[in-house]
Amino acid sequence: MPLIDIQDKITKAIEHNEYSRGIFLDLAKAFDTVDHNIVLTKLKHYGISGVAFDWFSSYLHNRSQQVVCNRIVSKIRTVKFGVPQGSILGPYYF
Secondary structure (H helix, E strand, O other), X not given: OOHHHHHHXXXXXXXXXXXXXXXXXXXXXXXXXOEHHHHHHHHHHOOXXXXXXXXXXXXXXXXXXXXXXXXXXXXXXXOOEOOOOOOOOHHHHO
């Protein structure tokens, strides 16, 4: 639901002397905490095997990242947690 719709509902509730409650979850960093081994274990549990499992596994393993800040380049590090953001599969892995 767009934020403007939420604001409209809250405003109407206030105008009618009604209560408003909301629960908001910020999942922005949650994608960074996904353990690759747990994802792969769950895929096996749900019957994914063979070539399909190997494809998912290769998508997660041997990924690396590096940071550049003020022309200083960090060492390349292997990524062991998280799902590739901006990818179509990212939310499904999550």
